[in-house]
Amino acid sequence: MAPFWAVLASMVLCAALISWAGASVFQAYGLLVKGAFGSSFAINETLTRSIPLILTGLAVSVAFRAKFYNIGAEGQLYVGALAATYFGTGLITLPSGLMIPFLILMGALAGGALLIVPVLLKTHFKVDEVVTTLLLNFVVLLVVSYLIEGPWKDPMSLGWPQAASIIDEGVLPTLLAKGRLHFGLIVALIFAVVIWLMMKYSVFGYEIRAVGLNAKAAEFAGIKVNRTVILTALISGGLAGVAGVSETAGLKGYLTLDLSPGFGYTGIAVAMLAQLNPLAVIPSAIFLSAVYVGSDAMSRAVNIPTYIADVLVGVSVLAVLCSVMFSQYKVRWLK
């Protein structure tokens, strides 16, 4: 129940900001809901936006379970997009039924590979992964920037910094006749179920949980702690990499520098709101996506900046963290 109360609390808090900005609270929230779910176009858009959030949310929730604090899903997403671009723009041509899984696999490998150095630094030299994974995001963005402004720049792009388009065989098909919703949603849902099954029923999922909850007891019981953390990191990076493939080959069709407006970071919020449960990541991602999509529509109709979406998301996450604390401790008033 904690996430629902947290969301409610953050909506109440944001209501104050909205009325401060001079709009009617009910009208604003009404517009937000309408913008996110009010039409088939809106629903389509909300679901489309939720695809990368489901995948980065899964990436974060798996890693956090093992107490590997991967803050670098943004970078891993872009590395996945780089892999999709490298293999998907003509280097290899396969029939569509093979090309798409191949690109997804390459994106996952690339995303996982980006975490190899941070995770080995952590397991072997106790280097804080929060710092290394976070800073790698900026490194990756600079590499992407270099590539699409330089060697990978599409000569047909009329000067825009973007890479060549993914070949037709590699493009994820759209799911509906109208709108942008694409096959990435199915991929994300499958991953969510697989990760949930893995965490709940498999030996490896048990080992991830044991290592995260009490690494010393896990080690004593014979679980190889370092191996578990390394594998978890690879899975986490892989999931974020898939998000990059899905955005490149599904939504845009080509790599640009604004491929992700911070999906990697929002993935942390998705995972926290889902309390690291892989199935709960799905509604959590859809909700946060709705907030972003809806607030765009809201800001067009009333005079409230879209930043209200960031505030709403941020406050929700804080409220969840607080409610987790309150469920473990009892508040007592001292005289």
Next chain:
Amino acid sequence: MTDLQPVLEFRNVTKRFGSLTANDAISLSLHAGEILALLGENGAGKTTLMNILFGHYRADEGAALVDGQELPPGSTQAAIQAGIGMVHQHFTLADNLTVLENITLGTESLYAWRQDQKKARAKLVAMSEDYGLLVDPDVLVSSLSVGERQRVEILKALYRDARILILDEPTAVLTPQESDNLFATLKAITKKGLAIIFISHKLHEILAISSRIAVLRRGAIVGSLETAVARREQLAELMVGVAVARPKLTAIAKGEPVLEISGLSTDGAGASTLKDVNLTIRAHEIVGIAGVAGNGQSTLADLLSGLTQRYAGSVRLNNSALPTGDPRAVVAAGVGRIPEDRHARGMVGEMEIWENLISEDLRSPDISNSGIIINSSKSKSRAVRQIEEFDVRCSGPEAETKLLSGGNMQKLILARALSRKPTLILANQPVRGLDEGAIAYVQNQLLQARQRGAAILLISEDLDELMSLTDRIAVMFHGQLSDAIPTGDRTIAEIGLMMAGQGSVTPGEERSLDH
């Protein structure tokens, strides 16, 4: 003020935590020059009472009075100003500061230009001579022995003009000789008119040192008597409620060697590095290792548990090399392991009971299909059998492990370690922190395992336990292990000297202190 006025008095102190009454209408008084022993098992309410005195908790009812004046509840500052000093079980000293710096720490104003070291030093030197607590004020605390550190803790309290000194389990980390020194010091201190509260659950200590004894059980005072007329059995019964007989060893013929360690050394420097350790344990035999914590017992336990990999020498189990660096292989080879710290290493508190019971054999066909998918129905039904066999009190296999009491958690660890009928049992401090009932249970389990032919290595800091439960005892000091001698052949005093690194003395001078 007359002599009859107590320096410290508790009046009807009651403290409840939810439905649990930790302190139930406790009334106690302490007079100048006396040592009051507070005796009770873990969880009897000793620490809660002291926390109330120190202002960490507020009593629900009643109050603490110093010299007839009520202490303001919830104020640690007021307690210190009233002259109460506490020596904690775990020392609160800064290793990288000198003795003098540690003692003056916090007594000087933060806004003073400079410390007045001269005056502080003079006061400290005078004090340490007065009380016979000799310690060099200018050495670093890191270079002091445990006994000396405790002396610094006491001086720290005295320096703050404490008139009431509270010692919480002060002998837990001391050798028997160091304990004797402490007792002499405490007696000297009371001659100067200070009053002492001595908290312990060790009967012989309390009989040796105190002038009066108050026994706590389940939060209430169940007995208050003069030490001169108190008997050991009577105190034990008061403390536990019913007389619990601790199990004793019965003679049994020894079998083949199970564990053979020869020339075992580990890398590194320091007291916990093993140096040329030799030890053989046979079937039907319990060998005890005595020693002050940090002398290599953990290193040996880690190695036998499969945690450490690198060593020189030979460790053989049932005539083949013991696998190292792989706890699962060690368990599969027939070692049952009871870790030293059941919360930190034994169990994952947030997991369910059945999950903790499968942690050592996750990939075995009993538990998982080809080591990939956990068979939870099989695992749970095995957990149900284990819970029943080892009498774990819980709501079922799906209960959260951290909700168990210490005794039940230890039973769970026994269930995991002993169900497989291991040939070697490594029991590291298996009864630490348990109540009498659970202690008897754990010790009986070890004896039953010995009966069926297991070899048992028992590492313990409790000499009474070692004397009553082992066939042979060896002493560990600075990584070296003495020969394991039949238990009756050495007295507690001799073992104590060896624990302090003073070699063996000729047997027979002095018989055991307690038996």
